[in-house]
Amino acid sequence: MIEKPVLIRDDGLRHDGRKPEDLRPIKMQVGILKNADGSAYVEYGKTKVVAAVYGPREVHPRHLALPDRALIRCRYHMAPFSTSDRKSPAPSRREIELSKVIREALEAVIFSELYPRTSIDIFIEVLQADGGTRTTGLTAASLALADAGIPMRDLIAGVAVGKVDGVLVLDIDEVEDEYGEADMPIGYAASIDEIMLLQLNGVLTPEEFRRAIELAKEGARRIYDQMKKTLHDKYLRIIEK
Amino acid sequence: MIEKPVLIRDDGLRHDGRKPEDLRPIKMQVGILKNADGSAYVEYGKTKVVAAVYGPREVHPRHLALPDRALIRCRYHMAPFSTSDRKSPAPSRREIELSKVIREALEAVIFSELYPRTSIDIFIEVLQADGGTRTTGLTAASLALADAGIPMRDLIAGVAVGKVDGVLVLDIDEVEDEYGEADMPIGYAASIDEIMLLQLNGVLTPEEFRRAIELAKEGARRIYDQMKKTLHDKYLRIIEK
Amino acid sequence: MIEKPVLIRDDGLRHDGRKPEDLRPIKMQVGILKNADGSAYVEYGKTKVVAAVYGPREVHPRHLALPDRALIRCRYHMAPFSTSDRKSPAPSRREIELSKVIREALEAVIFSELYPRTSIDIFIEVLQADGGTRTTGLTAASLALADAGIPMRDLIAGVAVGKVDGVLVLDIDEVEDEYGEADMPIGYAASIDEIMLLQLNGVLTPEEFRRAIELAKEGARRIYDQMKKTLHDKYLRIIEK
């Protein structure tokens, strides 16, 4: 067992020098894959995720097709080389659960009723995991859907708030997740002001929970702005061409 | 290796005080589940089993439907906590074989030709295993089918005869099964006098086999009477309401 | 680790007394199974393989049927007792790859366009493995297809060339495969002069490769003649009856 590192230094900064309310450096690219109908690459610090969207397209097998809406299929998956110890390629229970909560979050924004009898397939691949992979993945999936031209009520930005050494901090990385007291990922649609994904893994007082939600919304809003800008820039580029 | 316990005591009684021809205390309840179309809970001593029936209902996938009769589907399954050492939830070879012999026994009494293109699904869950789980399961499944109103030629009562310390005994429990010389489970439809399930795991002389069958039939008849009474009482209760 | 045996003796002969260009004793029988539409049993020395063909027949599940040609399904499989250490019955990655390359070889000769919406199923079972199982299997499958009356452009004869102790040798056995420097299996249709299967597992210079191909073709031609004779004899026998 490795000893717990100092997560909040004497100067109040975090182990990587960030202030509690700081995000990691965030990068976004859209339209990165040739085959997919929409795609995105997103980095939150050292966490690196690719997402792709296929659809609306025919459903296989046919009997799964829904008469009044599109079937949403979603897979969150980690590359074997993405983690410290090699991850077996077979889907873990964790991956199955995260595929579900990410799918449910996206169901809340996709106008599925516009595409009856089709499927919209969302594939998320974690290339490097350093904390916040589900939230990074949700952001990437949301961008890939927009890139694929799927009509949505809003974009969803994912971000996690953690409690480390007793302090609420934004966008925790792997060390903070592993040695911290709580990890609360959210998916937030800023324009319509709705939370689409919410989990808490850890212990918080009710008061801490309230403050954590505020911090998460505030962080998600910044990511949301960057997502808008990324999409805007891409379409500008296309128009300019 | 634990030493073999005394199975037949000097007074001729069994390790739990029963006479060779005694059943364990048997309890039966029907209609115990809300969702199932029929259900039953049966205890043979410490062996505890729940069975449920769904159907006749639509077949999935469709191409399995039979044009002239109902498809019978049957699963015998043990809860992970039902055995001394935790049982892995994946179906074992033993569970696959027992699902087959129980299904075949029930096929012999269900009027499947009345429900072409449907399926009748029988699910047996062993909650605690202390010997005789397949026979307890068969009794429970038979009650659940009756509770579901599925027309049958007769009820089937399950019971095992064993040979322990050289003596033929009725309704063996786990210790008698483990340290005995033979275990012969049967499924008997008393009114039509037919044996629907018959297996022998152990060594018997032809003469012993003959006596074992008599003993088994006699025991099954007592269980059969209790099954009839259980169903009767339930319908009386319903009528009284 | 067992020490490498001498593969080319001082007299230039191989460990089993063969000359470099010698095949092992080869036996062939066709029409050996009752149920299969076509079947063959082939031995290359101690390597023993059965192949069976079913079809053209209905495709299950239906949606796999091809509108303009037969679906070819091929399985190369090893019996658990065929190898030195017992082989697990689950298909290995090796078996999956070999099923593919054998299927592709056979696709090249079968007139699949004659049987739209059907499947032609080829099952190869290795009963004893002593080197050259894929090539023996390809020969057996080719004979089984002919025995089933499936129209083909040509027969395919399989044979491997190896490099052992620096010498190119024909039809290597297990010891030569394990301790040799290269194993190059080919599938050759002699009449139309086409190579349908070609793999190289090992290191060869371009010049060695050229000579290895010549040696392989020469060996395959001999096997091809024996295949023709085997089929001819069988049909003679049938006609005589």
Added chain:
Amino acid sequence: MSLTPTKQPIIPRIKRETIKSLIRSGERIDGRKPEEYRKIQVWLNPVPKAEGSALVKLGDTTVMTGTKLEIGTPFSDRPDEGVLQVHAEFVPLASPSFEPGPPDENAIEAARVVDRCLREPRAVKLEDLVIIPGKKVWLVFNDIYLLDHDGNVIDASMLSTMLALNTAKIPKIVSIEDDNVIIDKTVKERPLPINLNVVTVSIGILEGYMIVDPTLEEEIVLDTKIVIGVDEKGRIVGIQKTGMEGIKPSQLDDIIELALKKAQELHAILREVLNNPNAYTTPLVLQ
């Protein structure tokens, strides 16, 4: 891969509307108040072959949980702790929608939510389950078995889990030789050490209206459901939002407040049962 659910019980449109309009007017289709749980029935130790067990009926939702204790190896990064594993099976007798097979995403989610709500507040004293540090520890297998599904499976699973763990007894260690531990499952030595109890409270949301302990029919019409784990100290020890609609952040305060209130009631029930175990160790009557 997760798919939009396609195989759910079908509720006629008119009934869906009735359920919804009742919730809007502060009522429930089964006559309950919005903040009222269904009747909770408890049987302790129904399967004594397991080291611990409990059956809980929450209305018509029936969950049996069995706790098995075995000898095993600790995780290499936790050499000084026992191992807790929570599994859930939604067996096909529990619902017309279930099929045989490995646990689906709903069963996995339920098991993982219960697992986290136990793990984070350290509900089980795993540090007291070490036999040979780094080599041999007790493995605690907590298997949740859903027998009848009428909604709110997680609250019922958490209750039956907590009761099964509290009734569990550790078998006797007969001998230890060369890292080889022999146990005797017929002799129980001491209770499984528990630090504190945890309950979950599941709150359904429909157009901003809140209800607790939804039935299956209610779950189908709800916009979303939020499961909140609360320990006996009143701390939040886990949250899981499920469902295919969003939730207004402004409503979260009300949700938490309601969850804390209902959690106190559930904790009172746990205490009552655990203080009077004999009253709840009665022959199983499933009807």
Added chain:
Amino acid sequence: MSLTPTKQPIIPRIKRETIKSLIRSGERIDGRKPEEYRKIQVWLNPVPKAEGSALVKLGDTTVMTGTKLEIGTPFSDRPDEGVLQVHAEFVPLASPSFEPGPPDENAIEAARVVDRCLREPRAVKLEDLVIIPGKKVWLVFNDIYLLDHDGNVIDASMLSTMLALNTAKIPKIVSIEDDNVIIDKTVKERPLPINLNVVTVSIGILEGYMIVDPTLEEEIVLDTKIVIGVDEKGRIVGIQKTGMEGIKPSQLDDIIELALKKAQELHAILREVLNNPNAYTTPLVLQ
């Protein structure tokens, strides 16, 4: 989950009726008498790479069995015995009804019936297969491979199993160091120790009429089939009833009597083969 079989060879109604009326009149469609087995052909040791092997043709039913011996760990509750494992694969070349994949319920049932008929009378001397008590023993893998299916697979499997076990030779143990056992499979030291031989007799019942050794077409029209294991001492060592109809208890005496009689014939064949192994160790001709 077990399902009513849906994929069986189709027999025209008129042929079904012919098969049935022949059985009722004491005849068989292939000209046999009710109590007559088909021709039995045997090849010993067809795959010498296995430690033991045999191929048996029972009419057109063809079964090859291979016995492999490997070093492994005994079961913790049987530290002083080797381990016997029986598996059966019904590979897809054996029948148009078979599909590739893990063994289905019929293959599993066949393997388990053979396994029990060997295990209960202790046909293999497992106590002579211990190398280091509690730690290293011989594992006996008996793999039944069905190559052509024309009914009565279990009797053919039992015969080929018994022959494969009888021909099996135990490889040489080269060295034992620190529980690490090195063997040399190219040198065989001694035969696998066998206590006694077992055969099974499969009796089909149609409306009370009994036939032995049914073909596949007969199996499809039968009401039920009962497989009876009999050892060389004439004891019953296993029974398995299969099929979707019942059996009259009053008929069991006749069934057992017939089984014992036919078992003697099969045991005589086993003896003849094992006493003259060279006569049956001929090149494999499958036609």
Added chain:
Amino acid sequence: MSLTPTKQPIIPRIKRETIKSLIRSGERIDGRKPEEYRKIQVWLNPVPKAEGSALVKLGDTTVMTGTKLEIGTPFSDRPDEGVLQVHAEFVPLASPSFEPGPPDENAIEAARVVDRCLREPRAVKLEDLVIIPGKKVWLVFNDIYLLDHDGNVIDASMLSTMLALNTAKIPKIVSIEDDNVIIDKTVKERPLPINLNVVTVSIGILEGYMIVDPTLEEEIVLDTKIVIGVDEKGRIVGIQKTGMEGIKPSQLDDIIELALKKAQELHAILREVLNNPNAYTTPLVLQ
């Protein structure tokens, strides 16, 4: 079981004809010459958490490979060598034809071809990866991850594998006690020892016309494709013919000659990248 592929991208007949007639006239649909590779882009070490990694874009075919190093047991017949394992996943985001699930035959084939081309010429110095002979060695997991599929996956996989292996660093061994090896993945001690580099050259054949590095659309219309592994000494270290048509033996000389020529170009690229690693260790831009 291997099946005739049924789920491939559909290309309109007219386009198929165009692609074919261009190849016949020595041209390509994307303007390339028959013997010309697409543009090759390389990123070294894009995922530093892996011990080694590389991303290669061959035209629009994108492959990321990660190399992980872990402690494990050697094969019993190779006690004095580390273990190399090559896996490939064709994840469903890479193509509309791919479905989630375990690797299919194409992914398995790609991994096995790359594996053999490394293993046969001993590209990795496995003998330098032993920690305790016979007991503990380094396991080298080389995972090929196809992110975008536009044909010629194997050449791209081989390039990214070779680069990932060349960038891989072996973690520090902190302590060895009783066969228990503790490592620290945050400290890298030395490069993974490489003997020599290998590339593959994939040559498509249509009616005898040869093209290198086919795109996916080209692959669909080709008669056959032959993959040739060539090491930096110009030796042939592996061959795999794929596709459902034959090849004329008389053409093999031309094929090998072309492969050797193109292999030199690919080896030159590898050298250029490995000699100037910093120029290729830039932020990942996938567009």
